Amino acid sequence: VVVGIDRLGRNAAEVTTTIRDLNQRDIVLRSLREAIDTSNATGRMVAGVFASLAELELELGGERRSAAREARRARGQHIGRPKALDDKKAALVQRVHASGASASTIANAVGVSEAAIYRVLSESKLSE
Numbered sequence: 001v002v003v004g005i006d007r008l009g010r011n012a013a014e015v016t017t018t019i020r021d022l023n024q025r026d027i028v029l030r031s032l033r034e035a036i037d038t039s040n041a042t043g044r045m046v047a048g049v050f051a052s053l054a055e056l057e058l059e060l061g062g063e064r065r066s067a068a069r070e071a072r073r074a075r076g077q078h079i080g081r082p083k084a085l086d087d088k089k090a091a092l093v094q095r096v097h098a099s100g101a102s103a104s105t106i107a108n109a110v111g112v113s114e115a116a117i118y119r120v121l122s123e124s125k126l127s128e
Helices: 012-024 041-074 087-098 103-110 114-127
Strands: none
Touching: 012 041, 087 103, 087 114, 103 114
16 A cells, blocks of 8 residues: 555656566555556556656656746846845854854854854855
């Protein structure tokens, strides 16, 4: 028993291979979401069709995400996770660190991770 046919593999070929392997061991597969039973030829055929559709949906989703990223790039919008520190806070971090404060102390005061502090400091060294 599986929740959905798409849980059996990453693509239609893997799903079909898994179903074939289970059938060779006399294991009947039942999918809850698609209401598929592979105990007969029709069920196995329907499972293959659903596996192909799941793979198609996965590929279409990737294409949509890629198109959305390209559209954001074309509009000049930021892609990805927002920075932990804006430019104003980054400048503050650099000044406080230059005065001798540790990265740990600065991170606690600003409310970000030490890694974010080190990232800001290394970026400032690269831009100099």
